[in-house]
Amino acid sequence: MTREGPEADLLAMWRIRAFEEKLQELHKAGDLLGSVHLCIGQEAGPVGACTALSEQDALFATYRGHGWAIARGVPLRPLFAELLGRATGVNGGRGGSAYFSAADHGFYGENSIVGGGVPHAVGAALAGRHDGSGRIAMAVFGDGAMNQGAVPEAMNFAAAFGLPVLFLCENNRYSELTPIRDMVRNEALTDRATALGISATRIDGNDPELVRSTVARYADAARDGHGPAFVELTTQRLVGHYIGDVQQYRTRAELEEDGRAEPIARARAALAESGVDTDAVERAAREEVGAAAAAALADPPADPTTAKEHLYA
Amino acid sequence: MTREGPEADLLAMWRIRAFEEKLQELHKAGDLLGSVHLCIGQEAGPVGACTALSEQDALFATYRGHGWAIARGVPLRPLFAELLGRATGVNGGRGGSAYFSAADHGFYGENSIVGGGVPHAVGAALAGRHDGSGRIAMAVFGDGAMNQGAVPEAMNFAAAFGLPVLFLCENNRYSELTPIRDMVRNEALTDRATALGISATRIDGNDPELVRSTVARYADAARDGHGPAFVELTTQRLVGHYIGDVQQYRTRAELEEDGRAEPIARARAALAESGVDTDAVERAAREEVGAAAAAALADPPADPTTAKEHLYA
Amino acid sequence: MPELNYAGAVNAALRRCLEELPETLLYGEDVAKPGGVHGVTRRLWKDFGDRVFDTPISESAILGTAVGAAMMGRRPIVEIMWADFFLVALDQLVNQAANIRYVSQGRLTAPLTVRTQQGNSPAACAQHSQNLEAMFTHVPGLRVVVPSTPQNAYDSMVSAVYSDDPVVVFDNRTLYLGEKQQVETGGAVKPIGGGTVRRTGAAATVVTWGAMTHRVLAAADRLAEEGTEVTVLETPWLNPFDHEAVHRSVAATGGRLAVVHEANVTGGFGGEVVVRALEAGVLSGRPLRIGAADTRIPAAPRLAGALIPDTEQILTELRKFTRA
Amino acid sequence: MPELNYAGAVNAALRRCLEELPETLLYGEDVAKPGGVHGVTRRLWKDFGDRVFDTPISESAILGTAVGAAMMGRRPIVEIMWADFFLVALDQLVNQAANIRYVSQGRLTAPLTVRTQQGNSPAACAQHSQNLEAMFTHVPGLRVVVPSTPQNAYDSMVSAVYSDDPVVVFDNRTLYLGEKQQVETGGAVKPIGGGTVRRTGAAATVVTWGAMTHRVLAAADRLAEEGTEVTVLETPWLNPFDHEAVHRSVAATGGRLAVVHEANVTGGFGGEVVVRALEAGVLSGRPLRIGAADTRIPAAPRLAGALIPDTEQILTELRKFTRA
Numbered sequence A, B: 001m002t003r004e005g006p007e008a009d010l011l012a013m014w015r016i017r018a019f020e021e022k023l024q025e026l027h028k029a030g031d032l033l034g035s036v037h038l039c040i041g042q043e044a045g046p047v048g049a050c051t052a053l054s055e056q057d058a059l060f061a062t063y064r065g066h067g068w069a070i071a072r073g074v075p076l077r078p079l080f081a082e083l084l085g086r087a088t089g090v091n092g093g094r095g096g097s098a099y100f101s102a103a104d105h106g107f108y109g110e111n112s113i114v115g116g117g118v119p120h121a122v123g124a125a126l127a128g129r130h131d132g133s134g135r136i137a138m139a140v141f142g143d144g145a146m147n148q149g150a151v152p153e154a155m156n157f158a159a160a161f162g163l164p165v166l167f168l169c170e171n172n173r174y175s176e177l178t179p180i181r182d183m184v185r186n187e188a189l190t191d192r193a194t195a196l197g198i199s200a201t202r203i204d205g206n207d208p209e210l211v212r213s214t215v216a217r218y219a220d221a222a223r224d225g226h227g228p229a230f231v232e233l234t235t236q237r238l239v240g241h242y243i244g245d246v247q248q249y250r251t252r253a254e255l256e257e258d259g260r261a262e263p264i265a266r267a268r269a270a271l272a273e274s275g276v277d278t279d280a281v282e283r284a285a286r287e288e289v290g291a292a293a294a295a296a297l298a299d300p301p302a303d304p305t306t307a308k309e310h311l312y313a
Numbered sequence C, D: 001m002p003e004l005n006y007a008g009a010v011n012a013a014l015r016r017c018l019e020e021l022p023e024t025l026l027y028g029e030d031v032a033k034p035g036g037v038h039g040v041t042r043r044l045w046k047d048f049g050d051r052v053f054d055t056p057i058s059e060s061a062i063l064g065t066a067v068g069a070a071m072m073g074r075r076p077i078v079e080i081m082w083a084d085f086f087l088v089a090l091d092q093l094v095n096q097a098a099n100i101r102y103v104s105q106g107r108l109t110a111p112l113t114v115r116t117q118q119g120n121s122p123a124a125c126a127q128h129s130q131n132l133e134a135m136f137t138h139v140p141g142l143r144v145v146v147p148s149t150p151q152n153a154y155d156s157m158v159s160a161v162y163s164d165d166p167v168v169v170f171d172n173r174t175l176y177l178g179e180k181q182q183v184e185t186g187g188a189v190k191p192i193g194g195g196t197v198r199r200t201g202a203a204a205t206v207v208t209w210g211a212m213t214h215r216v217l218a219a220a221d222r223l224a225e226e227g228t229e230v231t232v233l234e235t236p237w238l239n240p241f242d243h244e245a246v247h248r249s250v251a252a253t254g255g256r257l258a259v260v261h262e263a264n265v266t267g268g269f270g271g272e273v274v275v276r277a278l279e280a281g282v283l284s285g286r287p288l289r290i291g292a293a294d295t296r297i298p299a300a301p302r303l304a305g306a307l308i309p310d311t312e313q314i315l316t317e318l319r320k321f322t323r324a
């Protein structure tokens, strides 16, 4: 299977969804604790966008970042291990579900402060301007984050200096339990980027190929010195804000509609038509994920005697 | 003389300018200490906007707020007294040049944190919605403040809830010693308001009558439930950011052009043509200001034994 | 007296304030229709209409509008969902709210209450685990309270809202769904300040607040079984803080003082409690400070557990301390 | 050795860092073309081109981009024009920079330096007068230094920039244009931490930092004329803080310890210094804490003067203390 193309995309999306579904199981079983934010339904964004990035590019995500880490190529076992508090986790259990990083894979971290990572991406782009790497950076954040002051500050900073950074807004229509439409007067979030002089577009975020080509185009422009860009991905989460959120704030009709729009259902239908055995793709993903989870569960827990290490140089 | 009309406006503008020029003198003489931000050249904004407000409306300004306080009707003697650290100051010397208030006159304070007062105005508008006062609120801030996160946060908050607040941006083209054009990619600052769903316009901020009619129109709309508005006033300061700033960052040509655009020169020329004795207007303002300053200088200094009072209820 | 858990007690206090004080408003992220991410503000939106509302994710706007509304005579109660999030908007409390009364010589006031919750819970990340009360107790002009039981959560919330000063109320989310208690609702509004003697004993005075209270009491019970009785003074109000009560107790317990909080030790408010006792001349020998290690807080519960005092650690340290 | 005032010394240190470390960047509001509102960064933009630049009034973006650039191997030096302005963007230091190394187990680091200045100057308003170092010393993961002389401003700036941890450097603007001093520029980079014995005497140990150092020394001189010699320990580095040096000195001065800072007393770092000495068992009798009154700072210099320790007040209190 190649890295691009609909079948590869489906596998990549399944890998993420199977990972998230496994977390649901682990949470139910009591192996996984705390607040865990799943991206079930939002897999097309990470899969499309990450395949448009180069190795040296820097990605900054949010607490809803598992899919982004996986799409960036972070191996599954140390990811599970991180969430399970194992010594073998990508951060030895220090980060947890909402705040881990895997710099080796260009994944410069989740962030559990809404908007907190967005200026980091701008800083990474600034670094790229000076270190000769040709790096671009990408910040991923939600619709709700648009209302957090650090985000427009970071966007303006990037615009003013023409920095090579892409702002990717995953608009899943909700911020925790509150719909974005109730929190803004103008729902066209791209207008905010345009107002800062940033090229902006809103696209179907459930289509990995469209995400890839859009991001690739802006990434090329950024590399060529045309400055930042803003891409809004319309998408949906099929599950609650965190594991345990029963989504009383959504109607059944809305959930059904989202179920039809979501990327895996769509990709599966399209590929099935062209004769691909999509069940096999799903099985492959689930096997990979299952093996990684089992291995991580068997990994040694983080060692409390090391808990004070690494605070200072 | 009536409250409105070109001659009243000229007097009101002269009152502000004479006040500020007196401060220059007092600073030179060592009576006035510290960082003092004058609004010389920017008098049309306060004069035009404040005459469009009602008594119960709430105004929130910045450290460059003397003119706004004066236009709101705060008497000159306690204003001077405040800046001179006198017990008779509007805040008994606690506020100083950059952070005084005079709530009795609907002047809810300067603020010396860039953008810090903008959410206060939104909060005052929110209060107005609940207290039956029919109050609207107005936040005044500079071009540079547009890049401070609290400002877009406050603007979106007002927009989302349709609150009766006017955002008045005094664009004097500089933030301290740095030109706004170097700090933004899109110089049309009104776009940022529009993007949030806020009606916005950019007008000649050196024309008090235009400022008044524009603000009055939006104030009426806000009172009628049409939500917030944003007015950008193009203007200029004829002096440094603070007393002592020698403005090396501005060319002589620019200063000369600003000298032609500034509101008092323009109003004087216009009124002289229609036969008004504008020198008499100036003299009247200077006399009033001179008397107030002299009185304030004779007022008792703030009493150090009271310095710990009023911290808590 | 209704039986309420901590969340229910706060809810009852908020309901009382909304009923009694028409100038109150209650807002924050997810507090209205969803009833709060911890369910604390459940049903208030239904009953009080547009005085209770959800906001954008804009902490500077939440706090800043509360300051502005308070200046105009409203009495806003706003929520910062996690204390860690204060840090994106601290200006509005420290540079703004705290200054208003002082600088205007009382012509303006800022009677607002900020509700938040803090501390570590299993697997919470480093950005959702801090205990930040000491940052606020260093700021003249702000009142600070860190309750621990349904009753004192109720009382301090009502007192906070009735106070004419800005008050920050720090809950701990691990307490919300704790045991129910008979809570005296209604009744006179208590003045802010003060604490409670939770048990008495001559071996030492242990001062504590917030979620640690329960661990300290459990440790003190165990210690009592071993024959050592300590006084436990719970002091939810850190500003105003009742230093005199501490000093009286320390004097009565041989000059021995221990302070226990969840915040990390260095720069924690425990240090202030100790120094005041020292300055008052009531201490004898070395005091004991127990708090989180001076590190960040890792997500893995086993790691965090090694850094944050639990009953076992408190017991061990108190045992050593009282026997020294 | 060049003769430099404090501002010149910082400028020289920045110049050296920009020369020696190509990965440094220097930015902030008005720091480049205008050379800084206090002239500290003058001419650096001319000489280092686009590595030195002016920014929008966006403290979250300034600090946040510095964090991001530092994670990628740059070594940013950024300015927050007034320490009070940290409060609009504290998240980026406390929730972000301080966590990076710890949480990533050292796979990522945040070697950034934040320059700021603080304290009161004549007629500065309440929002431009605070001393906030204690907020930062309570945060594990951040280094903190508060210099007082051209030489230690130079040294600590160089050490800060070379440090692989986030460091906050608090200047005091009243020192910038103070007396010139022979400053040893160049030379080996000193490790962070430590302090200086500024004078010795047996009557007491006085610990101080920042602008207060000069007032303390002046008071100590006057006290010496009266026949009482105190040791003055200047400790610019508050994290890491050399508690051992304080304890040795306290032990050598009869267990008597005074701490003087400009920040308000309650919750100030002085309390921590005292408690550590108490915990180390070197104190005897009551300590002395001198700092600003626990109020806001009013603009009128006569009012502020009544709240912030000056030489006279320090002298009076030290006199009483050493004679007690």
Ligand SMILES: Cc1ncc(C[n+]2csc(CCOP(=O)(O)OP(=O)(O)O)c2C)c(N)n1
Binding pocket: A062, A064, A112, A113, A114, A115, A141, A142, A143, A144, A145, A146, A148, A170, A172, A174, A175, A176, A241, C029, C057, C059, C081, C085, C088
């Ligand atoms: C500064 C800050 N405020 C509030 C929160 C609490 N919070 C966590 S996620 C979230 C909703 C974010 O919504 P959105 O940006 O749309 O992202 P999504 O969760 O939908 O991916 C909120 C309010 C936070 N983590 N940080």
Ligand SMILES: Cc1ncc(C[n+]2csc(CCOP(=O)(O)OP(=O)(O)O)c2C)c(N)n1
Binding pocket: B064, B112, B113, B114, B115, B141, B142, B143, B144, B145, B146, B148, B170, B172, B174, B175, B176, B241, D029, D057, D059, D081, D085, D088
């Ligand atoms: C949060 C914050 N950052 C920085 C400053 C320092 N500062 C004071 S005035 C100013 C420039 C503001 O420019 P602008 O908003 O255009 O207003 P103007 O002074 O031109 O009226 C700056 C950066 C501040 N007071 N507050």
Ligand SMILES: [Mg+2]
Binding pocket: A142, A143, A144, A170, A171, A172, A173, A174, A175, A176
């Ligand atoms: Mg969302």
Ligand SMILES: [Mg+2]
Binding pocket: B142, B143, B144, B170, B171, B172, B173, B174, B175, B176
């Ligand atoms: Mg300006």
